[in-house]
Amino acid sequence: MKDALTAVIVDDEKLARQYLAELVGEFPEVRVVATCSDGFEAVKAITEHGPDLVFLDIQMPRLDGFEVLELVDRSALAVVFVTAYDQYALKAFDAHAVDYLLKPFSRERLALALAKVRRNFTGGLPGVDQLRRTLRPDEKYLSRIVVRDGAAVSVIPCRDVTSLCAEDDYVNIRSSSGSVLKHQTIASLEESLDPEKFVRIHRGSIINLEKLARIELVERDHYEAVLLDGQQLRISRAGHQRLRELLG
Amino acid sequence: MERTWLSRNLVPYYLAWIPMAVMVTMLLLNRGNGPAFSIIVSLLFCLPMAAVGAGARFMCRALPLKRQRMAIVLSSVLVSGLVFSGIWAGLFVLVLRLSRLRTPAQIDATALELFLLGVAAFIFTLLYHYLVEAAEQVRRALHSEDEARVQLGMAQLRALRAQVNPHFLFNSLNSVAALIGSDPAAAREMVVRLATFFRATIAAGRQESIPLSDELALLRNYLGIEKVRFDQRLVVEEEIDPALLNLQWPPLLLQPLAENAVKYGVSSSAEPVRITLTGTLEPEHAVLCFHNGFDRDGLPAPGTGTGLAATRERFERFFGERAAMTVEADHGEFRVTLRVQRERLK
Numbered sequence: 001m002k003d004a005l006t007a008v009i010v011d012d013e014k015l016a017r018q019y020l021a022e023l024v025g026e027f028p029e030v031r032v033v034a035t036c037s038d039g040f041e042a043v044k045a046i047t048e049h050g051p052d053l054v055f056l057d058i059q060m061p062r063l064d065g066f067e068v069l070e071l072v073d074r075s076a077l078a079v080v081f082v083t084a085y086d087q088y089a090l091k092a093f094d095a096h097a098v099d100y101l102l103k104p105f106s107r108e109r110l111a112l113a114l115a116k117v118r119r120n121f122t123g124g125l126p127g128v129d130q131l132r133r134t135l136r137p138d139e140k141y142l143s144r145i146v147v148r149d150g151a152a153v154s155v156i157p158c159r160d161v162t163s164l165c166a167e168d169d170y171v172n173i174r175s176s177s178g179s180v181l182k183h184q185t186i187a188s189l190e191e192s193l194d195p196e197k198f199v200r201i202h203r204g205s206i207i208n209l210e211k212l213a214r215i216e217l218v219e220r221d222h223y224e225a226v227l228l229d230g231q232q233l234r235i236s237r238a239g240h241q242r243l244r245e246l247l248g
Numbered sequence: 249m250e251r252t253w254l255s256r257n258l259v260p261y262y263l264a265w266i267p268m269a270v271m272v273t274m275l276l277l278n279r280g281n282g283p284a285f286s287i288i289v290s291l292l293f294c295l296p297m298a299a300v301g302a303g304a305r306f307m308c309r310a311l312p313l314k315r316q317r318m319a320i321v322l323s324s325v326l327v328s329g330l331v332f333s334g335i336w337a338g339l340f341v342l343v344l345r346l347s348r349l350r351t352p353a354q355i356d357a358t359a360l361e362l363f364l365l366g367v368a369a370f371i372f373t374l375l376y377h378y379l380v381e382a383a384e385q386v387r388r389a390l391h392s393e394d395e396a397r398v399q400l401g402m403a404q405l406r407a408l409r410a411q412v413n414p415h416f417l418f419n420s421l422n423s424v425a426a427l428i429g430s431d432p433a434a435a436r437e438m439v440v441r442l443a444t445f446f447r448a449t450i451a452a453g454r455q456e457s458i459p460l461s462d463e464l465a466l467l468r469n470y471l472g473i474e475k476v477r478f479d480q481r482l483v484v485e486e487e488i489d490p491a492l493l494n495l496q497w498p499p500l501l502l503q504p505l506a507e508n509a510v511k512y513g514v515s516s517s518a519e520p521v522r523i524t525l526t527g528t529l530e531p532e533h534a535v536l537c538f539h540n541g542f543d544r545d546g547l548p549a550p551g552t553g554t555g556l557a558a559t560r561e562r563f564e565r566f567f568g569e570r571a572a573m574t575v576e577a578d579h580g581e582f583r584v585t586l587r588v589q590r591e592r593l594k
Contacts, residue, residue, distance in 0.1 A: 012518075013419070014479050019426030038518055061518040084418035103422035 004028075005117065006049060009035040010042040010068065011057040011082065016103065020055055020082065023110050030114060039063025044151045046072040053078045053117055055101070058089060063146060063155065071148040078117045141194040145173060147182045154180060158197070162211040162227050164189060166204040174231065199246055201225055201239035209246060258302055261376060268369060269294040272362070279358060285349075293336065293362060300332060301373035308377040325374050326367075333366030412449065413507060416473075423477050434476070441473045452499040457566070460536075461493040464525075467502050471523065474510050481521065482514045488527035492534050495593055498566040502538065504559050505584055509540035513582065517542060533587040540582050556584070567592065 427435035
């Protein structure tokens with residue numbers, strides 16, 4: 001372990017950042033390498049600095065705390081969530097033994113959190129999807145997909161997505177604003193999408209029903225989906241059945 | 249409860265028929281009948297009586313005891329007793345005559361006794377039911393009174409809890425904690441603003457109405473607190489026709505609108521969000537308009553229903569039918585318009 005913990009502070013409120021930085025400043029063994037006022041900055045800073053620890057606000061505009069975690073390498077990152085009040089979050093954190101600070105917190109509480117981080121370094125953070133699901137029982141499905149390409153982050157509203165196709169370890173997400181690659185399996189992405197709107201038409205592809213123009217019979221038992229943007233995707237037998245069920 | 253003759257609350261009722269059956273048996277034995285005959289007739293007398301009497305509970309419900317209808321109730325009780333007992337005695341006479349088990353004189357004498365006994369039993373049965381029913385009513389009345397009191401308390405509690413929004417409270421306290429280190433004067437100001445806010449919240453439960461000028465001062469105070477938190481991300485604009493300032497207004501009616509604007513607008517948008525409040529005079533109405541932007545890619549915009557339903561209800565109850573509240577949400581803009589008839593300005 002390194003001598004000093006490097007830390008990144010993420011909060012959309014200036015005073016909250018300031019307060020956290022001030023308290024953390026009293027611990028010489030922690031060095032704040034960046035303070036970020038939104039999720040985009042956070043992804044950039046975490047990717048650049050590779051800190052040991054991030055203090056992460058949950059509710060932020062554009063990119064929330066969970067989306068930030070989804071986009072960064074968490075293998076050597078300890079996370080302490082910082083929130084003012086969120087009954088679901090607290091339940092989820094307790095259930096998954098994730099540490100959190102409740103605003104406003106004392107110096108002593110911060111010391112405890114830091115001690116815990118040092119003891120149990122990467123802290124066994126559960127999958128972000130899992131955490132999010134416990135946390136927002138009313139938001140069962142994603143409303144937007146976040147993708148990072150280097151330091152650039154894009155947020156794609158699900159309603160704009162036309163298709164998602166597996167490509168090796170990535171999923172190619174096509175939307176009205178072009179196509180991007182996301183490092184995730186198609187099966188795990190499928191789980192977080194609304195099954196009323198997104199259908200797995202083939203082992204390697206999911207389409208947005210609203211973007212489906214027509215289904216063509218290419219030859220016997222071989223169908224293809226033609227999407228509004230002209231893309232053609234093969235439909236498997238099981239996929240055809242699923243489509244028929246959804247389209248009635 | 250509804251399967252009357254089997255119902256559990258009828259157990260004491262059926263038990264009460266046992267002495268009756270014993271009495272009838274004794275009577276028949278005294279008239280020189282054999283034990284088997286006496287017991288059988290007694291059972292044939294009591295069992296249907298008890299069953300029909302249990303059904304008479306419905307009659308009690310259909311004809312509740314009320315002063316002006318006492319005569320009707322009493323006469324129908326008497327008539328039904330006579331009719332039922334008469335039918336029974338008639339059948340009794342018929343069966344015994346046909347079977348020739350007793351002499352006609354014996355039969356008639358026993359039948360008359362059993363008939364009178366039947367009428368009496370029927371009337372007692374009904375009295376019993378009326379008593380039970382009355383007791384039940386008293387219990388229900390007490391219960392519903394309790395219920396009403398509990399509901400009122402719950403409503404007050406809900407209102408109070410809604411007013412003290414935990415997000416607001418803890419985030420504000422966090423701002424105070426931050427300011428104490430960096431800007432003690434601002435921290436002091438923030439504490440005073442918070443105190444003003446909570447005082448107003450507590451007072452709002454007691455006051456029926458306040459002048460609109462006071463309501464606007466409270467709103468300014470609240471948005472001032474949020475402005476400390478969000479800094480340049482929150483811009484407040486206000487343009488109110490002074491003629492509106494004396495309008496009597498339900499306290500903190502605008503508060504949920506401001507909270508929504510902060511929640512869905514300011515806190516979920518990275519760009520500055522403008523909250524605009526305008527008050528204008530139209531020929532027929534005084535119009536107050538609350539308007540804010542929100543990030544379309546952020547949290548889902550507040551629907552035009554749920555959260556504002558309570559505000560609408562309160563507004564309409566206070567200003568009556570000719571006042572109107574309209575909610576529009578589109579193109580990243582959210583607008584609530586409150587129209588009050590102009591004579592309210594006095």
